[in-house]
Amino acid sequence: MxxxxxxxxxxxxxxxxxxxxxxxxxxxxxxxxxxxxxxxxxxxxxxxxxxxxxxxxxxxxxxxxxxxxxxxxxxxxxxxxxxxxxxxxxxxxxxxxxxxxxxxxxxxxxxxxxxxxxxxxxxxxxxxxxxALYSEPRLSFHVNSSALKMQFETEGFPKPEVIWLGEHNQNISHYMEIHDQTEDGLYLIKSSYEAQKPVVNVTFTLKNHLLNQNLQRTVCLSFDEDTTDHTIIVLAVLSVVCILLFIGIIGLAVHKQNKQRSSM
The missing domain is CATH 2.60.40.10 (Immunoglobulins)
Structure with a gap:
């Protein structure tokens, strides 16, 4: 009971x-x-x-x-x-x-x-x-007479880990800017590496640890160190030629006009 x-x-x-x-x-x-x-x-x-x-x-x-x-x-x-x-x-x-x-x-x-x-x-x-997953990194180049600067730009959240690796997988120094974006709350990342030699083989790596996102982009290229100087010379020559042609055309027109006046 x-x-x-x-x-x-x-x-x-x-x-x-x-x-x-x-x-x-x-x-x-x-x-x-x-x-x-x-x-x-x-x-x-x-x-x-x-x-x-x-x-x-x-x-x-x-x-x-x-x-x-x-x-x-x-x-x-x-x-x-x-x-x-x-x-x-x-x-x-x-x-x-x-x-x-x-x-x-x-x-x-x-x-x-x-x-x-x-x-x-x-x-x-x-x-x-x-x-927020980081967007596909956008690559841009900036060339001057002494070096080649390459930059990757992307947005995401939270702040990532960014690494640049050389051709032998060694860490190489780089520069990074981090900007807060507006309402989306994303971080705008601009990371760049400046190469001093004409042959470049580097890898850009971005890690978003929160979302287990790992982006790797390799850049392989070679450039002529004298390209900038040659370009400047060519542009200068073309400018001079254009000026001479312009002066010649004006001179020819004036000569033709004077000849018409004298014939009258």
């Missing part, structure tokens, strides 16, 4: 237990892609009493709300308008996950998932971090 009583009591306790959990406490979101913030709760027999609220922890901004069996977005933060949704067809299974479309830097931070139904109320906390 005592055993039966304990079973009944324990059974009631188990039935009354209500949980809200975030299966993954940390989520890595990638710029421009959707992110799903997981949240699970103990479901009830119907959805009439179900209330789900997603908020930012730091200032309690409302990211998404659901009650009366439909989305309630009157108090939603404007930056999330038309970007959030729940998996409504899975609410009866206890799935309160939130989908955010087209992630941007401002979406990074801590989120709270608050759920209540006839079984109880609970909350779960999770963190969203942000990363």
């Amino acid at each position: 005592l055993w039966l009583f304990l079973c009944v009591v324990l059974g009631d306790v188990l039935v009354a237990t209500f949980e809200v959990i975030a299966p993954n406490k940390h989520l890595l979101a990638v710029r421009g892609r959707p992110a799903v913030l997981g949240c699970e709760f103990t479901p009830g027999p119907d959805l009439s009493s179900l209330v789900i609220t997603w908020q930012r922890q730091e200032d309690s901004r409302v990211v998404h709300s659901f009650y009366y069996q439909q989305d309630q977005l009157d108090r939603q933060c404007p930056k999330y308008h038309n970007r959030t949704s729940l998996y409504v067809s899975e609410l009866h299974k206890g799935n309160a996950s939130l989908r955010i479309a087209s992630v941007e830097l401002k979406d990074a931070g801590w989120y709270i998932c608050v759920v209540s139904n006839e079984k109880g109320t609970g909350r779960a906390l999770m963190e969203v971090t942000y990363g």
Whole structure:
């Protein structure tokens, strides 16, 4: 009899237990892609009493709300308008996950998932971090009389590790500029290497450790150290020739005009 009583009591306790959990406490979101913030709760027999609220922890901004069996977005933060949704067809299974479309830097931070139904109320906390894959590096050259400067330019997030390697895989010195871009929150990277010899064989490497991105671009070329001087000489000669032709044409026109006047 005592055993039966304990079973009944324990059974009631188990039935009354209500949980809200975030299966993954940390989520890595990638710029421009959707992110799903997981949240699970103990479901009830119907959805009439179900209330789900997603908020930012730091200032309690409302990211998404659901009650009366439909989305309630009157108090939603404007930056999330038309970007959030729940998996409504899975609410009866206890799935309160939130989908955010087209992630941007401002979406990074801590989120709270608050759920209540006839079984109880609970909350779960999770963190969203942000990363952006670096774009295809753009290569440019700058030539002067003594050296060849090559530069790669790309954008991404967070700050990367950049390495330049020589033809024997040795680290070679380089110069790098890092600029913060505007609303996208990307870093604009400009990294350059200056070659003093006419044959160049170098490799540019960029590593975005957060997203396990590894970009390698090899540059192999040779250039004539006297190319710049020769070009200048050719341009100078062409300029002189053009000036002489121009003067000759004007002189011929004046001579022809004078001849016509004298014949009159």
